[in-house]
Amino acid sequence: MLPRSCLVVVRGLLLLLAGCAGTARAExxxxxxxxxxxxxxxxxxxxxxxxxxxxxxxxxxxxxxxxxxxxxxxxxxxxxxxxxxxxxxxxxxxxxxxxxxxxxxxxxSRNCFFTRADSTWRFNGVPSLSQQRVGVINDYSYGDELNAYIDQHRHDSARIQVAAGDKALELNLGKLRLGRLDVLLENSWVVQAMLAQQGKAGELREAGCREPDxxxxxxxxxxxxxxxxxxxxxxxxxxxxxxxxxxxxxxxxxxxxxx
Missing domain, CATH: 3.40.190.10 (Periplasmic binding protein-like II)
Structure with a gap:
């Protein structure tokens, strides 16, 4: 029979192993x-x-x-x-x-086009974008037709400006407010939530949405x-x-x- 001190050590080792096994099973x-x-x-x-x-x-x-x-x-x-x-x-x-x-x-996801409140432009299909500086986010998908337009003009800043990084939407919003963009293309829930967070709900005008969702x-x-x-x-x-x-x-x- 093992001395009491050895039993205590063995019991402690078993508990430790059981704890390790539990940790290993955690997913x-x-x-x-x-x-x-x-x-x-x-x-x-x-x-x-x-x-x-x-x-x-x-x-x-x-x-x-x-x-x-x-x-x-x-x-x-x-x-x-x-x-x-x-x-x-x-x-x-x-x-x-x-x-x-x-x-x-x-x-x-409903992707919509947002402008400053003083704009009168409305989205009426891809051809209506030709005179607008549109802000999008790198590697986002906006549907085949819009993706093709973005890819075609992504190096022409008079048509498409691509934001990247952790704060891409904030960057695009800032550029729209400063007049460096004419239109922001983004999920409608996301824009509404960010404007509300910034205390600027209703600041932007929704100028049409891409269909279908x-x-x-x-x-x-x-x-x-x-x-x-x-x-x-x-x-x-x-x-x-x-x-x-x-x-x-x-x-x-x-x-x-x-x-």
């Missing part, structure tokens, strides 16, 4: 995007964004912790594609067609074997949350419409 899923509030807001905020809260709640039901990082969009797509991150928040299929998507989108998703890495399981879990969660009203309640909490 964390890392999602990211540039700040696109209310879709995803400041990390650590009480309301970190619709997609962030939804992902955390759905995956928590399977014992999976969701970590959210704010990164610029081009870097997010690059790191998700390489498997350094698990998923990109708010991606459309055109953003990254090689990613893994749920059958059900989380929401629909674009489905947006939590898009998973094509490089990680775990992605197929995550897609299945998230799809099942979306179906439950739509059916029982929890998704609509979350949208209502952020003051936005139906998905």
């Amino acid at each position: 964390t899923l890392v999602i990211a995007a540039d700040l696109w509030c209310p879709i995803n807001c400041q990390p650590g905020a009480e309301r970190p964004g619709i997609f962030v809260e939804l992902a955390r709640e759905i995956f928590a039901e399977s014992g999976i912790t969701v970590e959210y990082q704010a990164l610029n969009w081009a870097r997010t797509l690059h790191e998700v594609r390489r498997g350094e991150l698990n998923a990109a928040i708010g991606a459309g299929i055109e953003d990254a067609p090689d990613f893994l998507f749920t059958s059900t989108p989380v929401a629909q 674009v489905p947006i998703y939590l898009a998973f890495s094509p490089a990680l074997p775990s992605s197929a399981r995550y897609v299945e879990l998230f799809e099942q969660g979306l179906q439950r949350y739509r059916a029982d009203g929890r998704l609509q309640a979350l949208l209502d909490a952020y003051g936005v419409g139906r998905p």
Whole structure:
């Protein structure tokens, strides 16, 4: 029989090993995007964004912790594609067609054209953009027709100006206010939320929207074997949350419409 002191040591080692095993079993899923509030807001905020809260709640039901990082969009797509991150928040299929998507989108993105209040211009198809300096964000997808126009003129600052980095939308808003842009192309929820945050709700004029709306998703890495399981879990969660009203309640909490 082992002396009592040895038993204490053995018991301590067993507890330590059990603790390590528990830590090894803990599962964390890392999602990211540039700040696109209310879709995803400041990390650590009480309301970190619709997609962030939804992902955390759905995956928590399977014992999976969701970590959210704010990164610029081009870097997010690059790191998700390489498997350094698990998923990109708010991606459309055109953003990254090689990613893994749920059958059900989380929401629909309505991309609209915003001008200063004194402008009379309205969007009436791509030809109506020819005399406008339009602000867009690097590596965002705005639909095939607009993407083609942006690619054709992205080196002509009299037509297209591309912002990049963690504060790309703020940069475009600032340029619009200063008269360095004529038109800002952006998700309508996102513009409204940022203007409200800045205490400037209603400052800009909506001058038409792209049709149809674009489905947006939590898009998973094509490089990680775990992605197929995550897609299945998230799809099942979306179906439950739509059916029982929890998704609509979350949208209502952020003051936005139906998905």
